Every structure is written in C-alpha cells, then in structure tokens.
Amino acid sequence: MDVGSTPRLVPKAMLKRDKVRDADLLLLPERVVRLNASGAAILRLCDGTRSVRDVVDRLEEEFGASGLIDEVLTFLNDAHDQGWVVSG
Template sequence: MNATSHESSAAPPAEHPSLKSIFRLQWEPAQNAHVLLYPEGMVKLNQSAAEILKRCDGTRDLQALVAELERAFETTGIEAEVRAFLAEARTRGWIA
C-alpha cells in the first residue's frame, strides 16, 4: 500500500489531469478569451492554455492529450511545452 500511495504522490503532473471542481473554464465574450473562473476571481487564459485546459477532464493521459493537440493544430513536438504548462497549472492549483 505504501508503494502505491508513494507512486501516486510522485506521479508526473500530467498523469490524467483534471480541472479542480472549484474552477470553471468558459469563453468570456467581454474578455474575448477563455477564462478560468473561481469564487475569488478569474484568470484570463491565452489560446494555448485554454486548449490544454479544455482537454483536462481526467480521461486523457499526457500522451493522449499531446496527440490530440498535435492533431488539432497540425503540429508536432509540443510535449515538453504541454508538460511544463501542466506542471505550472498544478502548482497554481488549477488541476489535480
């Protein structure tokens, strides 16, 4: 049991990322951008951050998330950037 719980806590930030329930991702016409809403405020997101967070629903692992983004935007080689963003989003408490 200890090994399993240790593995969970030591897992990379992007195992199966999901937006924490306190946050809501939505398009905000007044901001002309996607925003992350929470009880104390709002975070305006750039397009890349929004596209990544849209896919953070707990059903995709990092590889699936990256593959979907690469297909959607006809690009390759973005895993490091996606991983870095997810690590930052986890640090900020946006994703679990």
C-alpha cells in the first residue's frame, strides 16, 4: 500500500462502537478486534474513496498533528496483512 492507494474495509468487516465497554471494535467472521482510538480513526476513513494521502491529511487536521504518514502506512499495511482492508 502506498499514499495513492484507496483502502477500504473488506466486505465481511464492520466497525462498531461498543458503548458498554467504551471501545471501538472491528467485527469480522469468527473474530472481534478491539481497536485503539487511532486505529479506529484510520479505519473509519477507509471507505474506498479516499487515498491514503487523503486519510493522513484528514487525521492531521482532526488531531492537530503532522508527520503521520509513516504511522498510517504502517498501520494500513498491517491491517492489509491481517485481512482487514483491501486497496483499490
């Protein structure tokens, strides 16, 4: 995956906010992944229409941060390897 890729969740995956546990979850067949806040923020933006660069720009604006590209790419590549996201 690179900055021009357009990641999206795999069709069998769904993000959910568990209010009881105060946690963001990625629901997959036969598996539930508890996400940290940054992971959930990244995956929420992965809708197949935004490039990785767009996702990074949005996160940097939302969190008042800069230089997030390496961390976002690392997370998305790991998420891809785990079968959570695909790239268009």
